[in-house]
Amino acid sequence: MHKFMLDAFLFLTAVAIAFLPGKAQEHALAFTHVNVIDATGTSVQPDATVVVRGDRIIAVGKSSELKTPGDTQVIEARGKYLIPGLWDMHVHEIFGDWLPENEKIIPLLFVANGVTGVRDMGGDLEPLKRWRSRIAAGEMIGPRMVISGPMLDGPVPQFPSSAPIKNAEDGRRTVDELKKNGADFIKIQSLIPRDGYFAAAEESRKIGIVFVGHVPDKVRAVEASSAGQKSIEHLTGVFEGCSTVEDELMSKPRGPGRGRFLATYDPERAKALIALFVKNQTWQVPTLYWEQGEWLIEKTNSGPDPLAKYAPAAWRDRIWPMFTRDIASGWSSDPVDDRERFVQAEFKMVREMNRAGVPILAGTDTAAGVRVYPGFSLHSELELLVQAGLTPMEALQAATRNAGKFLELADTGTIAKGKRADLVLLDANPLEQIRNTRKIQSVVLAGRYYSRADLDRLLHEVEEAAANSK
Ligand SMILES: [Zn+2]
Numbered sequence: 001m002h003k004f005m006l007d008a009f010l011f012l013t014a015v016a017i018a019f020l021p022g023k024a025q026e027h028a029l030a031f032t033h034v035n036v037i038d039a040t041g042t043s044v045q046p047d048a049t050v051v052v053r054g055d056r057i058i059a060v061g062k063s064s065e066l067k068t069p070g071d072t073q074v075i076e077a078r079g080k081y082l083i084p085g086l087w088d089m090h091v092h093e094i095f096g097d098w099l100p101e102n103e104k105i106i107p108l109l110f111v112a113n114g115v116t117g118v119r120d121m122g123g124d125l126e127p128l129k130r131w132r133s134r135i136a137a138g139e140m141i142g143p144r145m146v147i148s149g150p151m152l153d154g155p156v157p158q159f160p161s162s163a164p165i166k167n168a169e170d171g172r173r174t175v176d177e178l179k180k181n182g183a184d185f186i187k188i189q190s191l192i193p194r195d196g197y198f199a200a201a202e203e204s205r206k207i208g209i210v211f212v213g214h215v216p217d218k219v220r221a222v223e224a225s226s227a228g229q230k231s232i233e234h235l236t237g238v239f240e241g242c243s244t245v246e247d248e249l250m251s252k253p254r255g256p257g258r259g260r261f262l263a264t265y266d267p268e269r270a271k272a273l274i275a276l277f278v279k280n281q282t283w284q285v286p287t288l289y290w291e292q293g294e295w296l297i298e299k300t301n302s303g304p305d306p307l308a309k310y311a312p313a314a315w316r317d318r319i320w321p322m323f324t325r326d327i328a329s330g331w332s333s334d335p336v337d338d339r340e341r342f343v344q345a346e347f348k349m350v351r352e353m354n355r356a357g358v359p360i361l362a363g364t365d366t367a368a369g370v371r372v373y374p375g376f377s378l379h380s381e382l383e384l385l386v387q388a389g390l391t392p393m394e395a396l397q398a399a400t401r402n403a404g405k406f407l408e409l410a411d412t413g414t415i416a417k418g419k420r421a422d423l424v425l426l427d428a429n430p431l432e433q434i435r436n437t438r439k440i441q442s443v444v445l446a447g448r449y450y451s452r453a454d455l456d457r458l459l460h461e462v463e464e465a466a467a468n469s470k
Contacts, residue, residue, distance in 0.1 A: 028051055028068065029051070029075065029447070031075045032068070034047075034080055034081070034425070035081045037082065037083045037429075038416065039083065040414050041401075044429070049066040051069070051072070052447055056421055057419050057423075059417055075425070080425050082415065082426075083396065083400065083415075083426060083430065084412070084414055085114060085412075085423055086113075086116065087118065087119070087412075088363060088366065089119045089363040089403055089406070090121050091364065093107070093145075094128055096159075098314075101124075102465060102469065103140055105310070105374075107131070107135070108459075109375040109459075110143045110374050110375045111458060112455045113375025113376055114424035115375050116443070119147075121212075122149075122162070123161050124161055131145065141445070144420075148185050148186060149161075149183040150163040151189045152171065152175075152186065152192050153190070153191045154189075159189070168199035172199045172202075175203040175204050185210040185211065185230075187211075188213030188229070189213060192216045192218075197219050198227065201229065210230045211228070211229055214233055216237075217253075221237035221240065221241035221273060222276055224282075229282065230406070231282070231284070231361065232282060232285070233285045233363070243261060243266065243269070259338040270349070274353055274356045278358055281359060283358075284360050285361045287364060288346065288347070289364055289380045289381045289384055293371065297324060297328060309467075323369070348389075350390075354390050364378055364380075366378075382396065385434075392430055395434055401413040420446060423444040424442075424444075427440075442455070
């Protein structure tokens with residue numbers, strides 16, 4: 001076929017299939033002559049072919065050796081790089097009146113940015129479950145979802161989508177109810193009281209459900225790790241745990257006073273805490289991008305915002321101004337110098353944890369947080385993980401292989417025969433420059449192919465939905 005006709009044909013085919021979310025196409029799809037970065041840690045496999053049928057990868061091999069089936073849609077990908085679909089391991093998608101349900105914004109931003117899986121760390125369980133089944137049925141475009149439902153917080157929760165916990169009894173009962181209602185895991189928030197926390201932890205172990213989240217204000221990081229909390233978000237409790245005055249820091253409300261955290265930091269205590277995390281395999285989701293927004297909001301929330309067109313009115317007009325005010329008057333009321341040093345200390349902490357063997361996940365806390373856009377922010381997080389000291393491969397693994405391992409989902413996180421076909425094709429090598437994960441040429445979501453033109457159409461849909469939102 002003439003080159004132009006072929007392009008036109010592929011374009012029309014892509015347009016025809018992409019916007020019926022539908023099931024994966026029945027014919028096979030193959031990337032040929034592509035550089036595969038399978039995220040297992042082995043080096044780039046050049047000149048490879050990856051074949052997809054239905055929602056699975058059915059073959060990976062050398063292009064010179066692997067025959068593609070006759071009905072295959074071939075994507076010639078010479079010079080390009082294929083990575084596993086990305087996971088954002090800390091997101092909020094439907095979160096009371098903070099993040100009202102809108103299936104044309106958050107899910108599409110994820111997919112358009114190559115994020116094909118998310119761990120939803122707190123939200124409205126029933127609508128999230130509906131999204132999940134509609135996505136699985138092909139009625140809606142969106143990432144694979146692992147969801148917690150409401151977060152276990154104190155007697156007077158700070159946020160929507162929360163379950164108030166007053167005591168041990170509440171802790172146990174809420175864990176049981178969430179499990180019964182189909183939550184995949186339990187999310188802990190900062191204000192849960194000690195007895196409620198330890199009861200929830202014990203009940204979770206007993207009935208076999210994972211619990212994760214903040215180290216609560218009244219619990220030590222060593223206690224959370226020893227109780228079996230599987231992941232710690234935002235390094236909560238970590239700097240308290242490294243301080244010679246941990247008790248004093250824990251007795252105060254969390255927030256400002258970061259100069260004191262730094263002044264009382266004890267490298268020996270840090271070493272011991274990190275060793276415990278390694279021993280217990282307590283995963284860390286440092287949410288570095290979000291941390292910058294929290295501590296240095298006057299920087300991150302200034303200047304033009306090229307992504308503003310994707311933010312619905314509720315974020316721009318209501319949630320973000322409220323958040324900015326709260327952060328500036330609370331967490332970020334320390335001298336800017338202390339806050340900058342604290343962010344640097346967080347980077348150093350992540351570097352030391354990674355070096356010691358603490359397992360790390362990439363998470364952003366999107367769409368909570370000012371200008372923390374779904375999808376886009378995950379790429380920023382990968383860049384910050386590299387800035388903190390992870391290799392580009394390690395950062396990539398924090399959003400791919402590690403996610404599969406953490407979630408105990410054997411069919412995701414790497415590129416191999418039998419895995420779910422969630423893939424991202426890049427124009428340049430992310431192991432040379434991690435920011436190359438942004439150069440997305442196409443995405444495969446559960447076997448469905450989205451060309452660059454398709455992804456741009458999704459972004460355009462988001463823009464329209466944002467403009468029409470209330
Ligand atoms: Zn969160």
